[in-house]
Amino acid sequence: MSARILIVDDDPIQRRNLEMMVLRLGYKTILADGGISALTILNQRKDISVVLLDLSMPDLGGKAVLENLQNAGNTVPVIVLPQDQEIGKVGDTLKLGALDFIPKPAMFERVSVSLLNALRVNALTQEIYRARLAGQPRLQLRDLVCHSAEMESVIKQARHVAQMDSAILLEGEMGCGKETLARAIHLASKRQGAPFIVLDCQSFQTRRSQDTITRNTRRGQQIESCIEEDLAKANGGVLLLRNVSELPIKVQKQLYAHICIMHHNPSSYTIDDNALDIRVIATSIKPLRDLVLKGKFCAELYELISDSVISLPPLRLRNRDIPALAHMFLLKFALEERLSHITGISPQAMALLKEHGWPGNVRELKNAIHRAVLLCNGGELTVEDFRHLDPSVKKKTPLSSLERQLEALLKAPCGIDQDGNVKSLPAVEAELIRYALNRHEGQISKVARQLGIGRTTLYRKIKEYGIDVAAFAKK
Numbered sequence: 289m290s291a292r293i294l295i296v297d298d299d300p301i302q303r304r305n306l307e308m309m310v311l312r313l314g315y316k317t318i319l320a321d322g323g324i325s326a327l328t329i330l331n332q333r334k335d336i337s338v339v340l341l342d343l344s345m346p347d348l349g350g351k352a353v354l355e356n357l358q359n360a361g362n363t364v365p366v367i368v369l370p371q372d373q374e375i376g377k378v379g380d381t382l383k384l385g386a387l388d389f390i391p392k393p394a395m396f397e398r399v400s401v402s403l404l405n406a407l408r409v410n411a412l413t414q415e416i417y418r419a420r421l422a423g424q425p426r427l428q429l430r431d432l433v434c435h436s437a438e439m440e441s442v443i444k445q446a447r448h449v450a451q452m453d454s455a456i457l458l459e460g461e462m463g464c465g466k467e468t469l470a471r472a473i474h475l476a477s478k479r480q481g482a483p484f485i486v487l488d489c490q491s492f493q494t495r496r497s498q499d500t501i502t503r504n505t506r507r508g509q510q511i512e513s514c515i516e517e518d519l520a521k522a523n524g525g526v527l528l529l530r531n532v533s534e535l536p537i538k539v540q541k542q543l544y545a546h547i548c549i550m551h552h553n554p555s556s557y558t559i560d561d562n563a564l565d566i567r568v569i570a571t572s573i574k575p576l577r578d579l580v581l582k583g584k585f586c587a588e589l590y591e592l593i594s595d596s597v598i599s600l601p602p603l604r605l606r607n608r609d610i611p612a613l614a615h616m617f618l619l620k621f622a623l624e625e626r627l628s629h630i631t632g633i634s635p636q637a638m639a640l641l642k643e644h645g646w647p648g649n650v651r652e653l654k655n656a657i658h659r660a661v662l663l664c665n666g667g668e669l670t671v672e673d674f675r676h677l678d679p680s681v682k683k684k685t686p687l688s689s690l691e692r693q694l695e696a697l698l699k700a701p702c703g704i705d706q707d708g709n710v711k712s713l714p715a716v717e718a719e720l721i722r723y724a725l726n727r728h729e730g731q732i733s734k735v736a737r738q739l740g741i742g743r744t745t746l747y748r749k750i751k752e753y754g755i756d757v758a759a760f761a762k763k
């Protein structure tokens with residue numbers, strides 16, 4: 289299949305001349321009349337092999353286009369087209385990642401050689417990328433798609449925490465990439481060569497009591513034997529508590545006791561006489577702090593595992609990431625299924641992907657692309673290949689302020705439970721105190737004032753209900 293060349297020039301005559309030459313060389317073309325339309329095309333299509341780029345354009349010049357591509361991590365080879373008086377600027381464009389330059393007016397021979405070299409570079413880059421995708425089961429932080437501001441901020445936080453050795457809590461909807469991010473953080477940390485062990489906390493929900501063996505350690509604490517095994521396996525590396533909110537309260541308390549000793553007195557913490565040194569990373573679909581407030585998650589364990597909290601946005605709020613993720617999955621599955629002739633996604637199909645609500649997030653997108661690759665009859669995925677997507681699952685418009693108020697109201701403490709039964713007064717009081725502590729980030733004076741009681745009374749009630757004020761303090 290012939291390569292596609294993007295020709296970017298605001299002058300229609302120059303554009304036409306270049307197009308004629310490129311077509312004569314047997315390549316396909318796509319034309320852009322300015323820098324902005326060039327960036328839009330490059331953002332949406334992944335079948336462009338080389339860009340021929342004019343330097344002076346009224347909307348966005350060639351240098352700015354190169355800067356944008358560099359920031360977005362786009363490695364498509366670019367050949368710049370300077371006028372005589374712009375030859376002095378070529379050095380700057382090469383520093384910004386341009387591969388070559390063709391002085392204007394462009395000569396056929398020069399275009400031919402320069403394009404051939406650029407296509408070789410592109411083929412090699414693609415080959416390396418494919419090899420990385422195929423050979424490397426784990427993605428690194430630099431591989432994670434982050435074209436949206438939301439993900440950019442997540443990756444920035446992740447790079448920061450990777451350098452530390454403290455516990456991390458990753459929160460976000462199902463399938464939005466929490467475990468993927470946890471592994472990438474591990475690979476960027478000083479523990480990178482050490483084990484990364486996943487403890488699936490959900491599995492405790494389905495275990496029958498005879499399947500769980502609780503044993504007493506030499507220090508007298510109880511521990512589920514499977515946790516003890518995972519702690520031993522993770523020594524020196526990371527223990528990932530996947531969906532930590534699903535751990536039964538009893539097990540949460542055991543785990544807290546063990547991590548506590550490990551952190552505060554590492555030399556005394558041994559399993560089979562080996563001192564343990566483990567970084568804990570936890571993931572949760574449910575907001576853990578809310579569960580602590582409702583008394584449904586052990587506040588002490590929350591404190592231990594949430595030195596840093598990173599919230600991953602759902603895919604429907606990361607619209608700008610969808611094209612890049614979709615193309616990445618397309619490349620992966622086309623390679624795996626030996627269907628490498630499928631190289632693109634039609635603009636209509638891409639519009640459909642951007643419109644979809646993705647309740648299953650990145651996992652759902654990945655599966656959708658896999659199915660589409662298997663259904664595809666041509667060289668690009670079309671709307672027809674995504675016929676299995678439920679058209680009623682569209683992105684929701686952002687909540688109006690009235691809806692937000694209603695949502696807050698529904699989350700507020702209430703004296704009636706879900707079955708319509710009246711709750712006991714102490715239960716309502718405890719719930720209200722937790723709510724106020726959360727709202728005022730654990731500031732006792734403010735909470736007492738809001739509740740209309742004295743600080744001493746508030747302290748007494750906090751003690752009575754076993755509320756951990758520290759869990760509400762500002763992080």
Ligand SMILES: Nc1ncnc2c1ncn2[C@@H]1O[C@H](COP(=O)(O)OP(=O)(O)OP(=O)(O)O)[C@@H](O)[C@H]1O
Nearest residue numbers: 432433461462463464465466467468469650651654
């Ligand atoms: N940034 C990404 N780049 C490539 N693949 C990704 C990315 N994020 C997620 N995925 C893929 O999406 C799928 C779901 O990701 P992951 O398991 O990390 O999500 P999760 O939030 O931990 O899921 P769960 O909530 O079910 O535990 C995986 O197959 C993963 O490879």
